[in-house]
Amino acid sequence: MKIVLDTNCLLRAAPHKSDYFCILKALQKGRYVLCSSNEILLEYEELLTRFYSKNFANYVLNFLFYSVNTLLITPFFKWNLITSDLDDNKFVDCALNAGADYIVTNDNHFNILKSLHFPPIKVVNIETFKQILISE
Numbered sequence: 001m002k003i004v005l006d007t008n009c010l011l012r013a014a015p016h017k018s019d020y021f022c023i024l025k026a027l028q029k030g031r032y033v034l035c036s037s038n039e040i041l042l043e044y045e046e047l048l049t050r051f052y053s054k055n056f057a058n059y060v061l062n063f064l065f066y067s068v069n070t071l072l073i074t075p076f077f078k079w080n081l082i083t084s085d086l087d088d089n090k091f092v093d094c095a096l097n098a099g100a101d102y103i104v105t106n107d108n109h110f111n112i113l114k115s116l117h118f119p120p121i122k123v124v125n126i127e128t129f130k131q132i133l134i135s136e
Helices: 007-013 021-028 038-051 054-066 086-098 108-115 126-135
Strands: 002-005 033-036 070-072 102-104
Touching (some): 002 007, 002 086, 007 021, 007 038, 021 126, 033 038, 033 086, 038 054, 054 070, 086 108, 102 126
Parallel strands (some): 002 033, 033 070
């Protein structure tokens, strides 16, 4: 299974004591492939550094970047499907170019994707994704 993880979910999953840390442990165990792009990694870095320490941000980024279960994508086509927050389109473009099964986000801007028939994109929140991992 391939996913794209929105930054808001990474921020919730990254701390070791988080209820969602199991999502990063599942990545480590090869339970899914994390699809990312340079744009996404830069946003991860910016917000991890803002909300946590620089050392913690570097630790998480190194884990993600060097994981054999991370697939770096260079999106060659920009769909611009989200108009309410254009910055969110980098996650959509990555998901479509990677053939991802899910975008995992708690951001309501992605709800517009649920109403589109083409291109098909499954959007789930972090709790739903955690339950998907538990049920497999």
